[in-house]
Amino acid sequence: MILSRMPQFLSGKRLDWGLVSLAFVVSLAPSNLLRPWTNDVARLVLIPLVPVTHLGSVLRDRIRPSLDSFDPSRTGADATEVLALNDEIDRLRTLYESSRLDSARLEESLASIRATSTRAGKGALIDVAATTGSVVANSNGEIDGIVRINAGTRHGVVPGSAVFVRGDVFAGLTSDDIGAFISTVTPSTRLPSIGCRIVPASGSDPAQSILSAPGAVLKPTGRGTWTADVASAGELTVGMIARVADDRMPRSALGARVGRVIAIAPIEQVPLARRIEVEPIAEAREATSAVVVLEAGAVPGDASAITGAPGGRR
Amino acid sequence: MNWSVYIVAVLLASALDAGLGGLFQIGSVRAEILPSVIVFMALAAPKKLVLRAALFAGLVADLFAPVILADGTPLVVPGPRVLAFALGATAVIPLRGLLYRQNPLSNSAAVTIFSAFAALAWIVVSILRSVVTGGSVPWWPATGTSEVVIQFLGALGDGVLALPVFWVLTRTKPIWGFATKTRLTPGVAREGL
Numbered sequence: 001m002i003l004s005r006m007p008q009f010l011s012g013k014r015l016d017w018g019l020v021s022l023a024f025v026v027s028l029a030p031s032n033l034l035r036p037w038t039n040d041v042a043r044l045v046l047i048p049l050v051p052v053t054h055l056g057s058v059l060r061d062r063i064r065p066s067l068d069s070f071d072p073s074r075t076g077a078d079a080t081e082v083l084a085l086n087d088e089i090d091r092l093r094t095l096y097e098s099s100r101l102d103s104a105r106l107e108e109s110l111a112s113i114r115a116t117s118t119r120a121g122k123g124a125l126i127d128v129a130a131t132t133g134s135v136v137a138n139s140n141g142e143i144d145g146i147v148r149i150n151a152g153t154r155h156g157v158v159p160g161s162a163v164f165v166r167g168d169v170f171a172g173l174t175s176d177d178i179g180a181f182i183s184t185v186t187p188s189t190r191l192p193s194i195g196c197r198i199v200p201a202s203g204s205d206p207a208q209s210i211l212s213a214p215g216a217v218l219k220p221t222g223r224g225t226w227t228a229d230v231a232s233a234g235e236l237t238v239g240m241i242a243r244v245a246d247d248r249m250p251r252s253a254l255g256a257r258v259g260r261v262i263a264i265a266p267i268e269q270v271p272l273a274r275r276i277e278v279e280p281i282a283e284a285r286e287a288t289s290a291v292v293v294l295e296a297g298a299v300p301g302d303a304s305a306i307t308g309a310p311g312g313r314r
Numbered sequence: 315m316n317w318s319v320y321i322v323a324v325l326l327a328s329a330l331d332a333g334l335g336g337l338f339q340i341g342s343v344r345a346e347i348l349p350s351v352i353v354f355m356a357l358a359a360p361k362k363l364v365l366r367a368a369l370f371a372g373l374v375a376d377l378f379a380p381v382i383l384a385d386g387t388p389l390v391v392p393g394p395r396v397l398a399f400a401l402g403a404t405a406v407i408p409l410r411g412l413l414y415r416q417n418p419l420s421n422s423a424a425v426t427i428f429s430a431f432a433a434l435a436w437i438v439v440s441i442l443r444s445v446v447t448g449g450s451v452p453w454w455p456a457t458g459t460s461e462v463v464i465q466f467l468g469a470l471g472d473g474v475l476a477l478p479v480f481w482v483l484t485r486t487k488p489i490w491g492f493a494t495k496t497r498l499t500p501g502v503a504r505e506g507l
Contacts, residue, residue, distance in 0.1 A: 016365045020400055023369065027393030027439050028446045031383065038390035042377040049329040056333020064337050137332035140379040142452065143342050146388045148332075175388050177380070186386045222456025223342065285335055 039177040039184075046137065047182065050150065053137040061288045087167050090257070093203050094168035097243050098255025100210040101197065105254075129294045131155040136182070138285045144189050144224050147172070147284040149292070152181045156294045162253040165287040170244050170256040172284055174292060183292070185284055188258055189226070194218045195246030196258060198230065198276070201239050218242060218259065218278055225280070226259060231273040236264055242278050252293040257281050315359040315367070316491035323483075324371045327351045328378045338475055342464050345471030348375060349432070350479035352399060353425045356406045357415060358492040368403035372396035381452045394439040395432070402432035421480045426473030433465035 026034075046053070131151050139145025151157050159176040163185050170188055177184040188194060197213040204210055214234040218226035230236060242259040259278035267273050284290050327348040338345040352371045356364045375395040380388035406428050413420040437458070444451045453461040 012362065016369075019366065019369050020397065023372070023393045023396035023400070024439075025393075027391065027397060028443055029391075029393075030447050031389055031449065034391060035389060038377075038392060039380070039388070041392075042380065042390040045325075045374070045377050046332075049325060049332075052326060052329035053333035056330045056337075057335065060334050060337040137329075137378075138335040140328060140331045140346065140348070140375060142379065142382075143339065143344055146380055146382060173386065175386070177388050184380070184388050186382060186388060190382045191386045192384065220455060222453060222460075 043177070043179045043182060046148070047179070050136050050182065053148075054134065054150070057135055057137070057288060091167045094243075094255055094257060097199060097204060097210070100204065100206075101243070101245050101255045104209065104211050129156065131157065131292050131294060132289055133157075133183070133292060134289050135284060135287055144187055144283070144285070146175070146190075147185045147187060147290075148182055149185060149284075149290050150182055151292055152179045152183050154180050155292075157183045157292050158294065160250065161295070162250040162256075162293045163284060164256065164291045164293065165284055165289075166282045168256050169280075169282040170249075170253050170258045171280075171282065171287070171290060173250075185290070187284055189220050189224050189280055189283070191220070194226070194244060194249070194258060196228070196242040196278075197245040198234075198236060198240050198242055198261065200237075201241050201260075215245065216242065216276065216278075221277070224283075225262070226278045227275060228278065229267060229270070229273050229275050231270070233272070236261070236274060236276065238262060238264060241281075250293065250295055252295060315355070315363055315493075316489065317367075319486075319490050320355055320359075320367055321370070323351050324348065324374050328374050332378050338471065340471070343467040343471055345468065345475040347475065347479055349402070349425050349429045349472045350421075350476040351483065352403065353406055353421065353428050353476070354480060354483045355490075356403050356428070357410055357413070357421070357424060358487075358490070360493065361407060361410075364403050364407055365400055368399040369396050372399035375399065384450045384454070391443070394436050394443065397439050398432040398434075398436035401435040402428040405431040418477050418480060422473045422476045425476035426469050429469035429472040430466055433462075433469055437462060437465065 133149035133151030133155070135147055136150045137148040139147070149163075157174055157178055159174055159178060161174045163171045163174060165171045172185045172187040173191065175184045175186045194217070196216050196218055197210065198216055199210075199213050204213055212234060214230045214232035214236060216228035216230045218228045221227050226242075238261055240261045241257055242261065244253045244256045244258050246253075259280050261276050262279045263277040265275050267275050327346075327350075331346045331348055334347075336344070348371060352368055355367050359367060372395040373392055376392045377390055379395070380390045382388050406424055409424050409427065413424060415421065440451050440453075441458070443449070451458070451461075453464075
């Protein structure tokens with residue numbers, strides 16, 4: 001009897017007020033109540049619309065390509081070839097810095113292992129693969145919100161995988177909201193912090209230890225940039241490159257470029273330290289495709305590779 | 315009003331907003347298509363349906379715009395934009411009798427008013443949510459003042475973008491099924507007929 005009267009009761013203004021009240025209650029609901037179902041519902045709604053969002057991404061890239069497409073370093077040579085060579089140099093430089101940072105880490109790790117001898121016999125070789133996904137959607141509303149790419153669990157993507165754009169620029173991490181064919185990327189500018197080494201744009205000095213390069217923990221400013229306090233007497237100039245050197249990040253992100261120093265200011269309270277502002281070199285939301293590096297984890301039984309990647313993903 | 319057409323239009327507008335991304339962006343300010351669709355509906359649909367239709371659009375907008383929590387994980391919170399769009403639509407309804415709808419600038423002004431009220435409600439609900447749940451606001455670590463400025467500039471951007479969007483939507487008006495009533499008021503001119 002009561003149920004039969006419900007449609008009449010819930011109509012007109014009562015229905016409107018009921019819906020508004022429901023929205024208000026859900027708005028204030030704790031995150032742990034929403035997390036189990038809202039992300040899944042959003043993915044279900046988004047998937048049929050991916051062709052439309054992807055079309056929008058393609059249109060955006062055609063109409064308003066990223067500024068890097070208009071590189072002024074064009075000479076008499078073929079512009080495409082110059083750009084490709086520039087990209088290749090950047091990638092090789094990243095590999096070089098990565099290996100130097102890794103070497104320094106290995107030395108620290110070796111010393112630790114010799115001291116404790118507790119981890120002998122357990123391998124830590126990281127097995128790396130990669131998958132490429134197109135950027136199919138950005139978050140509505142927020143400028144530097146999440147980015148969605150069309151690669152998911154079917155392609156091996158797991159939460160916490162490093163995402164790169166333009167070859168070697170660290171653009172963020174995959175979040176735990178991953179579907180079969182689509183995954184959500186938290187952009188690097190929204191990560192709580194990123195440990196970095198600040199090195200010259202032309203690369204670090206091979207004669208000096210990489211650990212002598214100024215270290216910094218980048219904190220987001222909310223304006224799409226980071227700020228960090230650098231307590232180092234090392235040289236700091238505008239244009240230097242911040243490279244990832246953070247044990248919390250996946251091993252594959254080590255040494256990757258993340259940002260460029262755009263401002264340096266003294267800190268009055270701490271005369272020996274300086275505050276820097278760093279802007280991202282490239283962002284996932286502006287890219288058409290992104291590479292997700294999949295780290296399969298430790299390969300057991302390789303004693304020779306015991307110190308292979310001490311900074312691997314936990 | 316033809317609900318199926320409205321639902322498709324809202325989904326398409328949201329998807330295009332998500333895909334086009336930075337195309338309509340200047341600095342930190344981004345204009346979106348969805349507010350124009352809602353205002354187009356709010357200016358022509360029966361008044362009793364406007365709020366419900368705006369609530370639906372808000373739900374879709376929330377599904378497309380997860381917030382990033384302090385630990386970097388995204389979370390879809392269905393509600394803030396639902397309430398925001400409800401307030402925006404409520405602000406637009408009284409304008410129906412005031413606006414000269416053939417003028418594109420009046421539609422643009424209505425979209426700006428809608429977006430400004432929606433932004434205001436979204437900021438208030440976000441602050442309330444952060445107080446109740448103990449989390450951070452979506453624009454953290456930027457300040458609330460900067461977010462207000464960005465949102466209001468975004469409302470102006472929505473108004474500018476409304477000019478071409480309304481041009482397209484007006485051409486699709488017959489399929490929306492809006493009931494048009496012409497009220498005949500007796501007067502001297504009619505008595506002479």
